[in-house]
Amino acid sequence: MPVLVHPPRWLSAAQLHPAPAPLLRNWLFDQDSLTRRLTALSAGRFAVQPLHQGWQNLRQDECTALQVPSGSQGWVREVFLQGAGANWVFARSVAARTALEGSGFELGKLGSRSLGELLFSDRAFVRGELQVCRYPAAWLPTDVRAEQLWGRRSCFRRDGLGVLVAEVFLPAFWTQAEQ
Template identity: 40%
Template sequence: MGIASREGLRDWLRAPGSLSRRLARLGQRFEVQVLSQRIAPLRRLERQALGLPRRGLTLVREVILKVDGKPLVWARSALHQSALAGPWRALKGLGHRPLADLLYHDRRVSRSVLQPRRLARHGHTRRQMQRQWQHAVGEPASPQMLWSRNSVFRRYGAELRVMELFVPEVAERRPVLVPRRRTRGRV
């Protein structure tokens, strides 16, 4: 990856706000392909990010975000199972809508600082992503698909961790800035 590509990827890793909205500006059609939504054991980094004990279960949602049919991001969100009965219960019915629909339309949701992180080439998360990518896309994930951004969203004290892993080609793409139309009563 060249210097310009690294700079472009750095911009994506640090961009505030909704990744879904930013991706949608790259083309005509944005879509969320749900790969899995299940109850699973907590992983070490998820436990640490959510401040949870060693034992317990989490709801995990894994998706691929696509623009004009091209897969650009593999994302994994996780929260403690107990939060499903409380502040994050709407996650169960999210379906193919982006997670951003829950996160950026509620002023009671706050977000931690974005933390870029390079995945281990042979770690559990990378192997999981590769299996799902191959099955969903029909071709292997790029070996250079290593950089993710991580953050924790909080609502009424319940936390949701989101990890977004980028294809290297996203570094070359820039969102098209569309002027926002002003509507009455909205900013």
């Protein structure tokens, strides 16, 4: 039975008060590819570890962001983005079934490839505004579950398809980023 969690308030940079420290703000609101930045930070020792993917009912905050009815089914992909063998970021990407089917976008066939690289290499995708929140611990995999971790999300749109990508920065990431 799923744990009932109060959904977070996703905030834009302009809505976030007080403004976070410069390092945090830089990583949360950077518009470039997170995959590329993590690859550089890890000196090329970047990897994607798939955790779960499949059809499931989307959370309410995801339905709202994708502008689909509550309870819509979608493809959900959860992975760890790793640097130098450590879990640095938990990423959850979702797309509504109604928009994904027939779109020609093969979200289910990525395996250990980076979704970010795919989205950033396809010029037809337009990235929406970045939003941030303190990500609910109950929504994280058990082995990295912690309170008050910063997450960000944005929606990439192409024609009628929206792919919502949420990325949660884990403590091991901040240890490396602060060096």
